[in-house]
Amino acid sequence: MGLVDWARIRSPWVIHFNTGACNGCDIEVVAALTPRYDVERFGIRLVGSPRHADILIVTGPVTKQVEKRLKRVYEQMPEPKFVMAVGNCCASSGAFRNCYNVYPGLDNVIPVDVYVMGCPPKPEAIINGVVKLIEKLRGGAS
Amino acid sequence: MIQDLIDLLRIIVFPGFLFFAVLGLFFEWIDRKFYAKLQNRVGPLYAGPWGLFQPFADFVKLMAKEDIVPEGADRPLFSSIPVFALALSLFAVLFLPVCGAQGVLSFEGDLIVVTVILTFFVILVFLAGFSSASRYPGVGAERSVLQLLGYEIPLVASVLGAAAVTIQTEGSLQIKSIVETQSSWWSILGIQALGFAIFLLAAQAELERVPFDIPEAETEIVAGWLTEYSGKKLALIRLAKDIELAFLCGLGATLFLGGPQPILPGFVGALSSTIIFVIKSIIVLLILTIIRAAMSRLRIDQMVNFAWKYLVPISILQLLLAVMVPRLIVI
Numbered sequence: 001m002g003l004v005d006w007a008r009i010r011s012p013w014v015i016h017f018n019t020g021a022c023n024g025c026d027i028e029v030v031a032a033l034t035p036r037y038d039v040e041r042f043g044i045r046l047v048g049s050p051r052h053a054d055i056l057i058v059t060g061p062v063t064k065q066v067e068k069r070l071k072r073v074y075e076q077m078p079e080p081k082f083v084m085a086v087g088n089c090c091a092s093s094g095a096f097r098n099c100y101n102v103y104p105g106l107d108n109v110i111p112v113d114v115y116v117m118g119c120p121p122k123p124e125a126i127i128n129g130v131v132k133l134i135e136k137l138r139g140g141a142s
Numbered sequence: 143m144i145q146d147l148i149d150l151l152r153i154i155v156f157p158g159f160l161f162f163a164v165l166g167l168f169f170e171w172i173d174r175k176f177y178a179k180l181q182n183r184v185g186p187l188y189a190g191p192w193g194l195f196q197p198f199a200d201f202v203k204l205m206a207k208e209d210i211v212p213e214g215a216d217r218p219l220f221s222s223i224p225v226f227a228l229a230l231s232l233f234a235v236l237f238l239p240v241c242g243a244q245g246v247l248s249f250e251g252d253l254i255v256v257t258v259i260l261t262f263f264v265i266l267v268f269l270a271g272f273s274s275a276s277r278y279p280g281v282g283a284e285r286s287v288l289q290l291l292g293y294e295i296p297l298v299a300s301v302l303g304a305a306a307v308t309i310q311t312e313g314s315l316q317i318k319s320i321v322e323t324q325s326s327w328w329s330i331l332g333i334q335a336l337g338f339a340i341f342l343l344a345a346q347a348e349l350e351r352v353p354f355d356i357p358e359a360e361t362e363i364v365a366g367w368l369t370e371y372s373g374k375k376l377a378l379i380r381l382a383k384d385i386e387l388a389f390l391c392g393l394g395a396t397l398f399l400g401g402p403q404p405i406l407p408g409f410v411g412a413l414s415s416t417i418i419f420v421i422k423s424i425i426v427l428l429i430l431t432i433i434r435a436a437m438s439r440l441r442i443d444q445m446v447n448f449a450w451k452y453l454v455p456i457s458i459l460q461l462l463l464a465v466m467v468p469r470l471i472v473i
Contacts, residue, residue, distance in 0.1 A: 007202035010189040040178060041187040043196055048360035051372035078208035078372045
């Protein structure tokens, strides 16, 4: 494992994007960043600008309205970049399945690396998702 | 020839660039770790022992990321700002008396150069926001300059207050003589305690940390003037800011805590001046971290209001006192 992979695994910066979720998942994402779970231990930081971020955490159903903005935020992130779909709505459109204006899942719009299911998922589940992503990185590195 | 080589090593390796780059990353680690401690957290843990290499990991990761220049940006200016910022902070640290009473660069009036450098940082911030050709960096840069109007006078006044004794007794504005004046009595133990408090507030504003992180307020304007920077450029800017942090902590330690002067008289042989200097800088850093953890962000109008209504008058009063009662301080 090279120096760059070592650094990449230890410093995942996340950005949070809400496509119009009911705020359930957002509260859980924010809760995962509180002192109780202390994700800074793993070097995880919440950043404001997509230009600084490594991981895009998307919550909420992906509507046709938000598609353009979501793609734009995704394209603004520098490579290498990863996407986490958090919550049932985001991963598989959840309660909004077969709605005329909702995509059946985030992977219809942008490539997704990790799905975290739950309505809403617990903060532990979200952190576990990030750990899975890091494992994936580590597996790709060796 | 040998002397030239030693001078070059002094600039590049020991009290110069490399030493301060490492010290800057180390200071960021102390800052984050102590900040986490104050919030009842653990802080960085898994990158090296106790997360010691966390800032280094961030730096390497950013260096390896894609480097984006926005389409509308002023390309030459946008790309050169990170290099300028790093060069400026590395130039600034050469004036700090890390080993012995004088830094690598030391001449009559170097204190004025140091205060000018402190202003130049803001000019770079402004140019960075301006050349990004984006709304959020623009607003961030505007706020940064507005903030400068508030804290610059207190900063210069507190620096001059620390130098007041030296000016009167030796007619000198050199960091070396300020350090030597403090051999028996640190500036902070007297009327300069007020100057030190003003310096800390102004340094916090200069470094754009809470409560004065208005130019990069991430809940309002994304990441302020840094919004469009990514990859290598962001890594260099972050390193420059870390070195600036180490520089301002070192400047506070130099002007108010006696710099590399021994902590207790007769303690000279036990600790080298470098270790004493670093310990004193860390003390300043810890105070700055406590301020960061204890406060929340002000609005820009509140900040300028506070600075002009209270900070500027107090700093001028402090300067007058420092000029009028120097004998009390020297003893």
